[in-house]
Amino acid sequence: MAGYNVAPLSRLVEQFERLPGIGSKTAQRLAYFVLNMPKAQAQEFSRAIIDAHEKIRRCEVCCNFSDEELCPVCRSDRRDSTTVCVVETPRDAVAIEGTGEYRGVYHVLHGVISPLNGIGPDQLTVKELLARLNTGEVTEVIMATNPTVEGEATAMYLSRLLKPLGIRTTRLAYGIPVGGDLEYADDITLARALEGRSEL
């Protein structure tokens, strides 16, 4: 169908189609929406894409996205820098920030160890993590990788690496999601919830 559109429009549709979870119908809808935007708004959108690429770099401490040398969390003096939460992606850090419960700092791996995809510790920010931990300030590392095979393997790998440093290594709790239904929980989650039960 895109073939019928005039060239500049097809190109915009194609750009939207490249985005994850956007099919050809949605891409069409978005492209037409952008076309019908006031020109100033379209320019703003276009600019935001370039700006994000040009102005965002990695925080020199935690490797999260940042627009300065240090990210907002690392440069804040209200955060507890003795606790480091290790996450796979910046979005995971955003999710944890969303709880409003975490006062420590982060370390963003930018991926997980995945031999099948050719991703080893060297492709992640493991070196940076070790450098940070060697300063002796950190007392606890919370592994908050995803509960997938690769996420778990990465957490295991890192915890083994940290053992000699004598730093406490913890992991997020597994269990039934709040508001979830026992009946619909999968076996493994249920088994983990039993295993991790606590006193009432």
Place this chain on the structure above:
Amino acid sequence: MAGYNVAPLSRLVEQFERLPGIGSKTAQRLAYFVLNMPKAQAQEFSRAIIDAHEKIRRCEVCCNFSDEELCPVCRSDRRDSTTVCVVETPRDAVAIEGTGEYRGVYHVLHGVISPLNGIGPDQLTVKELLARLNTGEVTEVIMATNPTVEGEATAMYLSRLLKPLGIRTTRLAYGIPVGGDLEYADDITLARALEGRSEL
């Protein structure tokens, strides 16, 4: 959650949030995806937005989007310019082109008559349609507005306007969608399908 993101990233998230059907979680996902694109690809995306705005205008005959004076359909000599299909939006024309069954040309209204939203015939391309029809070349006008109250009202309005010109005015058939289930068809559609029944 966007508050935690660094400024250039939040701005990009906001841009995505403005798009129809994109919620805050999806906007985050798309913004991070764009950030992780190779730089050249991001520049291409940014450029496509600006290009669509700068290079696309309305076809001087049918008012569809075009990158030249005439759109690809109007400038093609393989189309039957005696039949004009009136649609609400360029996307509707794309949908009809998708069937591969239509050989006539289009006329894009760029909306429907909607007194509640302050849209009358003057805000649409009705004037352009009448100018086209007055040349005497057109023998049939197919009303392909959407089967909504406003779409139907617009089709009725136009057909009354065309009556004095002596041009045949038709309308797309209503009925059960192919592959649909009688049981789940709504009453009005079913009534229209009965009304429009044809000989076997």
